[in-house]
Amino acid sequence: MGFETPEPVLRDLVTNAGTGKIQLPDFQRSYRWDDDRIRELLVTVVRGHPMGVLMLLVTGSDHVHFQPRPLERVASDAVEDKRDLAEPEELLLDGQQRMTSLYQALTGSGVVETIDVRKKHIARRYFLDVALALGSPADQDAAVRSLPADGILRTNFDRDVELDVSSTEKQVAAGLMPFTSIFNGEYTDWLWDYGDLHPDNRSRGREINALMSAMLAYKIPAIRLDKETTKEAVATVFNKVNQGGLRLDNFELLTAIFAGDRSYFDTHGEDFxxxxxxxxxxxxxxxxxxxxxxxxxxxxxxxxxxxxxxxxxxxxxxxxxxxxxxxxxxxxxxxxxxxxxxxxxxxxxxxxxxxxxxxxxxxxxxxxxxxxxxxxxxxxxxxxxxxxxxxxxxxxxxxxxxxxxxxxxxxxxxxxxxxxxxxxxxxxxxxxxxxxxxxxxxxxxxxxxxARFSESRLWSLQSRNSAAYKGIYALMLAQGPHDWRHDLLLDNAAYFDLQVDIHHIFPKKYCEENNLDRERWNSVVNKTPLAKKTNIWLGGRSPEIYTARLERDQKFAPGQLDDLFRTHLVDPVALRAADFDAFFTARQEALVAIVEKAMGKPVFRDLAAGEPTELPASYDPDEADDFDTDDDVPELPDEWHDLSDIASGEERIALAQLARSGAPRPAVGFEADGIPVGIGWPDRQIATDVGLLPEYREELTGEGWKIFPLGDDLETALRRR
Structure with a gap:
């Protein structure tokens, strides 16, 4: 295996990439660079600082038969220009991300399909602020501008135009030259127009021309492997050199190694x-x-x-x-x-x-x-x-x-x-x-x-960040729990149909209002699988209230609701009485039993007097329920007014009018017979200027809720309802 160490000129490299003379071996990954990397790469060229070494492999060897493919956007450019691509003379083994970025930013449309820091897909063009490019290194960094593909920078949710360089005239006026103009030879005319419009900078024409010439003559060091290089050597070299930038994972490295397997090629006539x-x-x-x-x-x-x-x-x-x-x-x-x-x-x-x-x-x-x-x-x-x-x-x-x-x-x-x-x-x-x-x-x-499980671990399992939390949730589902409103088994089909998730049994709001111990009420012991609408229906009510309403509204037979609670390993007597301590003790013991059965070994009993002997040092009660899905329930806050005990419709309407004066979008709750039973406002904006947000529409209207936007006559609406 022989090699050379040339320093090809950047302009020649992007030209050869565009004609197809330089291509990629097909095992290479797809293009991945983000906007910031591309901009920094162009700053390197503007400053004339050195760039990392490229590695090229000369084609035409009897030893190497890698399937070639052009750099991204090259094929579409060729179709647009109605030209054929040449057979590759060199394959790019290292430097794909840099060369693809440079080709796309410096040639053709100059549009680069990339991503921003939030991984959002964006299309960008790159411009050079000519005045800043002649300044200090800090100025040169700011001189490279990344702008939307159409050259228009918008702000205020795209309502306002902050900068418009969508035409040559506007580019010249702003002093922003497209990088494509530098590398396609149009920069001379551009600079003439720039000098006419900015006479103060005309005296710096020589400096500007020197900068353009330096960029056009910019060289990138390379290693060029000759035709005698074997596939095995290519795979080894590829493994060694791809350690910087976007480091390859083992799948990508093995892709190259397998593509270089000679026996497979000899048998099948193509690379694996x-x-x-x-x-x-x-x-x-x-x-x-x-x-x-x-x-x-x-x-x-x-x-x-x-x-x-x-x-x-x-x-x-x-x-x-x-x-x-x-x-x-x-x-x-x-x-x-x-x-x-x-x-x-x-x-x-x-x-x-x-x-x-x-x-x-x-x-x-x-x-x-x-x-x-x-x-x-x-x-x-x-x-x-x-x-x-x-x-x-x-x-x-x-x-x-x-x-x-x-x-x-x-x-x-x-x-x-x-x-x-x-x-x-x-x-x-x-x-x-x-x-x-x-x-x-x-x-x-x-x-x-x-494997070891301690009883106190049940207290510190607070969110789905923990594997054991998810595991106990699955074991709860394995007990055959039924939905509390519809008496449906929460099996695989119902799980998706009813949008089942894990929710508090003693609701979060109730627990906070009654100053219950957060370490216990937010633990997995106080959580169970519930259908989405059932959880919304329960709201933040006391179990004493919601159990009575469940029995009344769903017309359950005597004992039927208690049987449903038992399928969730919940003591119905403690739940109906809203006796949190009794409920918690009984359910903790029930969960210990299913853990022991699943693991086939005893749980370590490390609790004394109802308290854990030690909680993990990493436990943070303020962050423990970051993923708690109860936060998604559109509960009503303290401004909620319960109207269920007010007999007079006139009194209800009067209260509704009073409540309406305090917020722009009141929500009114109705019983099945159409009688309003409450009014208030959800604790987050769930309505927009054009109506209810889709994720809440079904839950609220489907459960007897109506949203009244600002300007509606609530009194008339209540009378009509």
Missing amino acids: RLRDDWALTKKILEAHPVLSEIKETDFLQMVLLLASLDRQRADLSDPSRRDRPRPVTGRGDDVLDMTLEEYLRWAPQVRGALPWTAHFYTSSHIHTKQFLPYRTQSVPLTVFRVLLGEEADLHSVKERLRRWYWCGVLGELYGSTTETRFARDTEQVPGWAHAAKTGAEAATPRTVQD
Whole structure:
């Protein structure tokens, strides 16, 4: 392998990229740079500061057959210009993000499709403030302007125009030259017009021309690999050089390594394209939403665990290697040592096991990715299915898999440093689970041994930030809870139809108004799965009130409502009496029981006199319920006036008029018979100038609420209602 170290001129590089003489090997990632990076890159060129080295590979070799593709926007530019692209003479191995940014910003339309700091997709053009470009380094930094693609900078929600450089005349007037004018040769005419309009700067014409010439002559150092470079060498070099900027992950590096596999090319006549293979996996993941956050690197770890286990088994059966077997590994960097042959053997089996993993979750009452305790635990779980095959569905085998799973979740063992646990579980769990079928002796896996759950942990589980919180929520759903208003089982179908989520049993507002202990009322002990509309209906009322109203409004038979409460592991007597202490003690004990059953081991009883012996140091009561979905309920604040005890319609209307004077958008509640029972205002703006926000319309109007915008005659509306 030979190489050269030329310093090609930037203008030539972008020209060759535009004609197709410089292209990318197809295994390269797509373009990802953001607006700030692009602007900083152009500042580097303006200042004449050095840029990082590019790496190019000369094409036409008998050794290398990488599929080429042009830089992004090159193909569409060629179509627009009605020209064909040339065959590539060089492939860009390192420097793709920089070269794509420079090509798009300096040529053609100059429009770059990029993202801002909020990851929002935007289209930008880049301009040079000529006066500032001649100033200090700080001035030169400010000289590069990123503006919307149409050249118009708008403010005040696009109502006002702050800057308009949408035409050459306006650009000259503002002193902002498009970078495209510099590199397409139009800058000379532009500068003449600029000098006529800004005579004070005419004397600096020589400086301006020198700056333009310096940018046009800007050189970028490069390493050019010759035709004798092998694919294996390219893959190795690619791995080594792609360490800066947007660092490649192991999936992207393995993409390059597999694309360089000579034996695959000799057999199939084309490179292996890992991205195409991943697309097959992605389709399966998208069909199972609970798995939708599994990443490419997770998938590779699954394959690696199986490949390395297979290597170890081969070593153990080989007398010459039996004493030094290779380890089972799930380490990310070890993925790069996996061969394409190993990948092709195990990847299809992993892909085929993913639907089973999804069903394992849904049958465990984990229905969405938001309530999946650990994404990482999907890695060994899917591996187990490959190793056990259909026997993973035998009752005795699956029960042990479930025990391992809940030990990992409730013991909170898959939050960090998971790679070692991946390997250990791959070696230990399948054999232990299978032994449940055969009756053979098998050591209990380390994860099951290590798992520990303390009773006091129930107090500190405050939000879905915790895997154990999500796990207990799933175990609650596994008890067969029924909706409190409609007596519907909250199974998989109802979960989505009724928009079930986890909510307070003693409502947040009630608890705060009655000065209950936040550590207890905001814990998972005081939460349960509820349908969205049921939770809204409960509002912030005392359980003593809402239980009576549930029974009255829903016409439940005697004892029927109490039975519904019991499906949620709630003591109906304590709930009806709004006895929080009695309720909490009983439900805490019920949750301990289901945790013990799931883990197959006792919970550590560390509570004394009803208080936890120790709360985690990280517990912050002010932030613990950041994700609490009760915050989304449009409750009525203190200004709410209960009209249910006022017999006279005239009195109700008078109160309505009084209340109306205090806010622009009162909400009025009606019973089923149309009688108004309350008036007030939600604690956030839920109505706009054109009506009720969509996310609240159904809940309020569907539950007997009507919103009256400013200007409506509330008295007339109440009479009409």
